[in-house]
Amino acid sequence: MTNPSVEPKASCPLMSKTQPPRLVSKDGRSLMHNSGSPGSRHTCFSALRDMWGTWLALRWRWVVLAFCGSFLLHWLLFAVLWYLLARVNGDLDVPNHDSPPEGHVLCVKHVNGFTAAFSFALETQLTIGYGTMYPNADCPTAIALLALQMLLGLMLEAFITGAFVAKFSRPQKRCGGILFSPQAVVCEVKGQRCLMFRVCNLLPRPLVDVSVSAVLYQHHNDHELLQTAVEFSIDNLGPRPCPLFLSPLTFFHPLTQSSPLNNSQSHFEMVVFLSASQESTGSGYHMRTSYLPDEIQHGFCFSKIKSVHEKHCNKKETMHYFSTHPCPLTNTLDTLEKEHVVVQLNGEGSDFVE
Known part of the structure; x- marks a missing residue:
């Protein structure tokens, strides 16, 4: 019997026809896409419905980028909220937070600008300990915002940690x-x-x-x-x-x-x-x-x-x-x-x- 590995492919008319695309690559990756998707919009909605599966399917470089970006966005979001709280409460107009005007209650001491608000949000999320900046127990809004940031931060850390463990432990x-x-x-x-x-x-x-x-x-x-x-x-x-x-x-x-x-x-x-x-x-x-x-x-x-x-x-x-x-x-x-x-x-x- 003729060995097909050495015979030119052109000599076999059946092999010269256009062949269907490959379903699985040699290294095991699935090359088959869902033909029922009408467009990219449907694909995006499907990815959002299965965020966990989409996250695990990402390459490591995108996972690390998403890890860094999610924490930066979280700190930035609450830095804006702490800054708005200080502005609404009038803390930005106080020149010296060590001796505020009589009758004025500071929400967060020494948060007198956006940079200080971002630093306070970072310290709160990472629980590295408060220094000169700390929330005032006499300001209920600050305590509520502090609790909200800690709850959302713990949820984000749990999701990121679980995703990293799941990606490391994938059988394939x-x-x-x-x-x-x-x-x-x-x-x-x-x-x-x-x-x-x-x-x-x-x-x-x-x-x-x-x-x-x-x-x-x-x-x-x-x-x-x-x-x-x-x-x-x-x-x-x-x-x-x-x-x-x-x-x-x-x-x-x-x-x-x-x-x-x-x-x-x-x-x-x-x-x-x-x-x-x-x-x-x-x-x-x-x-x-x-x-x-x-x-x-x-x-x-x-x-x-x-x-x-x-x-x-x-x-x-x-x-x-x-x-x-x-x-x-x-x-x-x-x-x-x-x-x-x-x-x-x-x-x-x-x-x-x-």
Whole structure:
């Protein structure tokens, strides 16, 4: 069978057609947008309705910028309120706050300008202690404004702190050391043709209860997106989770007559989902990737692993786990046609297209 990885794409008419956009990137990012949104206004309202999810989806640079901006705006807002209180109460007209006129009650001592009001708002929010500026207990308005600032400030600090903790603890952000093979392969295992991919764990600790699932996405002529489950297993464990994730693991899917890949169209996208947990804390790890038809090497197999105890410093040195070498397929097209198995991986494997 011809190897599609070395054959020019122009020789295959099915692959030369315009293909639908990718749904999931190789590093697991979702590239699919909601097609039901009529415009940017609807998107903005959706983001406001789900502020927590929108916040967690932001990049770190925007989170840090929002963190600094929210506190600055909070201090600025209450600096304006403290300044207005001092102006309405007549404190700005008092030349010496240490000896105010008889009968005049100062709301905040030594707040005689906007800069002083901003400094007082900063001291109140951060609770760094009052110096010469402090609120007067004989001014009820000042006490009420002080309580309002403290309540809103505590709510803001709780939201910011919770968002930072949530972003640090997101399962997909802890998976930087879990690598999928850039390409999948089709080779024979014990006389059975199989689709295989490999996963490597570079984390400093092993993972447990590793489970893998895959979904085959196919676009039809009426723009309908068909989803079909693809079962993968490792060695003799079958569909059961792998109890210990050392490095690496090779998952395979037999291309039998009942396999959804046998009758797939020329273009498809297979999205692979990996879930695992950390043994010491029970924290969840979730990672995903996808494979297009031109990312599947036909007639290749992964190189054997010499040792799982080798330690590598970076991802580049670990890529030799994903190296492949030619592995001729013994089953001919005639044998496959007699068994009525139509392999459509990468648009090849049969003389006709369903």
